[in-house]
Amino acid sequence: MKRRQVGNLLGLAVLSYLSRAPMHPYELSKTLRNHGDARSIKFNHGSLYMVVQQLAKAGFVAEQEVEREGARPERTVYQITDAGRAELRDWLRELVGEPQHEYPAFVSALSMIAALSPNEVVPLLGNRLDGLAAQRAEASREIEQAERQGVPPLFLIEEVYRLSLIDAEVAYVRDLLARIDEWGPMWAEAHGEEYKPE
Structure with a gap:
């Protein structure tokens, strides 16, 4: 760069x-x-x-x-x-x-997530999914409104990209939640807790 x-x-x-x-x-x-x-x-x-x-x-x-x-x-x-x-x-x-390395806050949090108990992480990830659903709905509304106003697709590509990123993150978080069910007992034990899946 x-x-x-x-x-x-x-x-x-x-x-x-x-x-x-x-x-x-x-x-x-x-x-x-x-x-x-x-x-x-x-x-x-x-x-x-x-x-x-x-x-x-x-x-x-x-x-x-x-x-x-x-x-x-x-x-x-x-x-x-x-x-x-x-x-x-x-x-x-x-x-x-040219792709470049970016530093999203969520990636930083994931690198240190073990500092929290899985009993705390699971509901937080659920909150994240709710927030992502709201962001997705907002981006979809932006696109639909712009299309109704006759905005050419070329000028909506950043919103379509944003939707793709949201969809990818939702898929990742759902997969992570499924994996936490596997790791939960060991992870919770490290925090002196018993894993309580929701």
């Missing part, structure tokens, strides 16, 4: 939206939220302004104009530069074409 001048994925989203039209950070924030990008990229107003400044310092975006509406504060409109367009395409090619 290439070391990038701005490595925050929010920067990639900013470059993508500015490649369509110049905007000021407040407008970018609204656009990110309206397009559901907050489901894929963590951000707030402060982090967005900071990333825009980093992109400007790197030469990927530049001030186009400063505008003011009535009594509102001045807003700086940014546009993408040629270097920014090249960075956007290069970064996307890398992310799409």
Whole structure:
């Protein structure tokens, strides 16, 4: 993986939206939220302004104009530069074409799960399945609503991917629960307990 001048994925989203039209950070924030990008990229107003400044310092975006509406504060409109367009395409090619090691919180928890008793883990995994079902329902609603509005499938691929990940995690958690029934007695004994399958 290439070391990038701005490595925050929010920067990639900013470059993508500015490649369509110049905007000021407040407008970018609204656009990110309206397009559901907050489901894929963590951000707030402060982090967005900071990333825009980093992109400007790197030469990927530049001030186009400063505008003011009535009594509102001045807003700086940014546009993408040629270097920014090249960075956007290069970064996307890398992310799409090269798998990278990620550090999901659930994987970290699984690596230390033996610190909990299986009598505690089983109901927690049940709660996780309930949460995943709610996430799946939400993603399905997003897709159905967008399809009703005529959004082309190309612009829904991240939601379809999210559904696939949820389905894979549900299958994994169900399999893990079945395996815990096998390991439960030994695992519970290490915690000084008797395994009580639900």
